[in-house]
Structure formats: C-alpha cells, structure tokens
Amino acid sequence: xxxxxxxxxxxxxxxxxxxxxxxxxxxxxxxxxxxxxxxxxxxxxxxxxxxxxxxxxxxxxxxxxxxxxxxxxxxxxxxxxxxxxxxxxxxxxxxxxxxxxxxxxxxxxxxxxxxxxxxxxxxxxxxxxxxxxxxxxxxxxxxxxxxxxxxxxxxxxxxxxxxxxxxxxxxxxxxxxxxxxxxxxxxxxxxxxxxxxxxxxxxxxxxxxxxxxxxxxxxxxxxxxxxxxxxxxxxxxxxxxxxxxxxxxxxxxxxxxxxxxxxxxxxxxxxxxxxxxxxxxxx
Numbered sequence: 001x002x003x004x005x006x007x008x009x010x011x012x013x014x015x016x017x018x019x020x021x022x023x024x025x026x027x028x029x030x031x032x033x034x035x036x037x038x039x040x041x042x043x044x045x046x047x048x049x050x051x052x053x054x055x056x057x058x059x060x061x062x063x064x065x066x067x068x069x070x071x072x073x074x075x076x077x078x079x080x081x082x083x084x085x086x087x088x089x090x091x092x093x094x095x096x097x098x099x100x101x102x103x104x105x106x107x108x109x110x111x112x113x114x115x116x117x118x119x120x121x122x123x124x125x126x127x128x129x130x131x132x133x134x135x136x137x138x139x140x141x142x143x144x145x146x147x148x149x150x151x152x153x154x155x156x157x158x159x160x161x162x163x164x165x166x167x168x169x170x171x172x173x174x175x176x177x178x179x180x181x182x183x184x185x186x187x188x189x190x191x192x193x194x195x196x197x198x199x200x201x202x203x204x205x206x207x208x209x210x211x212x213x214x215x216x217x218x219x220x221x222x223x224x225x226x227x228x229x230x231x232x233x234x235x236x237x238x239x240x241x242x243x244x245x246x247x248x249x250x251x252x253x254x255x256x257x258x259x260x261x262x263x264x265x266x267x268x269x270x271x272x273x274x275x276x277x278x279x280x281x282x283x
C-alpha cells in the first residue's frame with residue numbers, strides 16, 4: 001500500500017523544489033550552492049548508513065557506477081538547470097525542455113534496457129507532454145540565451161541517461177549507500193566547476209538557508225530516495241511518466257504559497273496530464 005503512494009509523495013516533494021530554486025540562485029553562484037548542498041547530502045547519507053549499520057565500503061565497480069550516476073543526475077542535470085535559469089533562461093521554457101525526458105526515456109528504454117513500450121504507454125506519454133505544455137505555456141516573446149538553451153538540453157540528456165543507467169545497474173547496494181556515493185559524485189563535479197570555471201560565492205541569508213534546507217531534507221533526502229526506489233522496482237519508462245505531473249503540481253504550489261495566478265489552462269493541463277500518466281503507468 002505504501003509503495004502505491006510513493007509516486008504521489010515524490011511528485012509533491014520534487015515539485016516543491018521549483019519554488020525554492022530561485023531564492024537559492026538569487027543568493028549564490030549555482031555551482032557553489034550545489035557543491036555545498038551535496039556535500040551535506042553525502043554527509044547525511046553517510047551518517048544514516050553508519051547508524052543503520054550498512055556496509056559503506058563497497059566494491060570499486062559499485063562505487064564507480066553510483067558515482068557516475070551522481071555526476072549525471074546531480075552534476076549535469078541539476079547543474080544545467082540551475083545554470084540556465086541563473087543566466088536568464090525562462091523557468092517555464094527550461095522546465096518544458098526537461099519535461100521531454102519521459103518521451104526520450106520511452107524511446108531509448110527499448111534498445112538500451114530491452115523494455116517493451118506499448119502503444120498504450122506512448123499514448124499516455126504524449127498526453128502527458130501535451131498537458132505539461134498547456135501548464136507551462138510557450139512564452140514566444142522570451143529572449144532565450146543560447147548558453148541557457150544548451151545547458152538545458154544537456155540537463156535533459158543527463159537526467160534521461162541517468163535514469164536508464166540507474167535502471168541498468170544490477171548492484172544490490174542499500175539506497176542510503178548508493179545515494180551517498182551519488183551525492184559525492186555530484187559534489188566532486190560542482191567543485192571542479194567552481195575551481196576551474198567560476199568565481200564561487202554564497203550569501204548565507206535567512207532566505208538561502210531556508211530554501212537550501214528545504215532542498216536538502218525534502219528533495220535530496222526525500223524525493224530523490226523515492227525516485228531511486230521507484231526506478232529499482234518499476235520499469236524506467238513507467239517510472240519517468242510521473243514527471244509529467246510536476247509542472248502542474250508546481251503551478252498549483254506557486255498559486256497556493258506564492259500567490260501566483262492559476263489559469264483555466266493550468267487546470268485543463270493538469271487533467272490531461274493526469275489521464276496520460278494513468279494510461280502510461282497502469283498495467
């Protein structure tokens with residue numbers, strides 16, 4: 001029973017991250033913020049693994065596999081999204097590009113994972129994307145920075161291949177140990193970026209601390225752990241379909257907590273997306 005509600009908990013937690021991303025970027029360099037975040041996340045999963053008496057020292061193969069997954073997910077994906085928004089990429093357009101992930105995952109899960117993607121799943125995916133597009137809208141008048149567009153496309157490819165890579169791994173590492181290694185990979189990636197390419201800074205304002213605490217505890221410890229669990233238990237193509245619910249849920253949260261407008265297109269998009277996700281994920 002608990003497993004059935006995990007996707008809904010994931011959507012709520014993951015969607016809430018969009019509300020706290022902008023305050024973080026406004027108070028820090030995106031790569032410095034992410035390096036700081038994943039250093040603390042790695043420490044948190046390490047302490048939990050010690051407390052729960054998990055085997056932390058794993059084989060070199062398992063460690064490298066988890067590390068690489070973290071570089072893709074926490075490094076290229078989150079780094080790409082944070083960077084693109086920080087240089088002026090409209091959040092809605094960045095989110096719409098990344099929302100192509102389930103489409104790309106469905107297309108690649110067959111040849112890479114030998115998963116059979118049915119016509120019903122494709123119908124659900126297309127409905128999900130149409131609904132997400134309605135919620136996000138197309139801001140035709142926006143000036144899209146070229147580097148922002150490139151970074152967002154890299155983020156899309158990274159989260160797609162990270163999902164496929166994670167599903168393809170057959171190691172039996174405890175989630176806390178695997179997540180710790182992935183956080184280490186993400187932290188190393190961002191440290192290398194700030195050492196060689198950027199001038200890092202963080203303003204530890206009250207706003208930054210609250211927003212960062214939210215992303216560490218609810219998103220990295222909560223949502224990401226649930227996502228890894230779902231990928232392990234379900235097919236990759238079915239798991240990622242729930243991502244289509246995130247734009248609509250984020251729009252609703254922005255209306256509820258930030259007093260942003262919620263249009264009839266948002267509600268229609270949420271309905272279409274929900275139907276699409278139901279079709280794509282039902283057996």
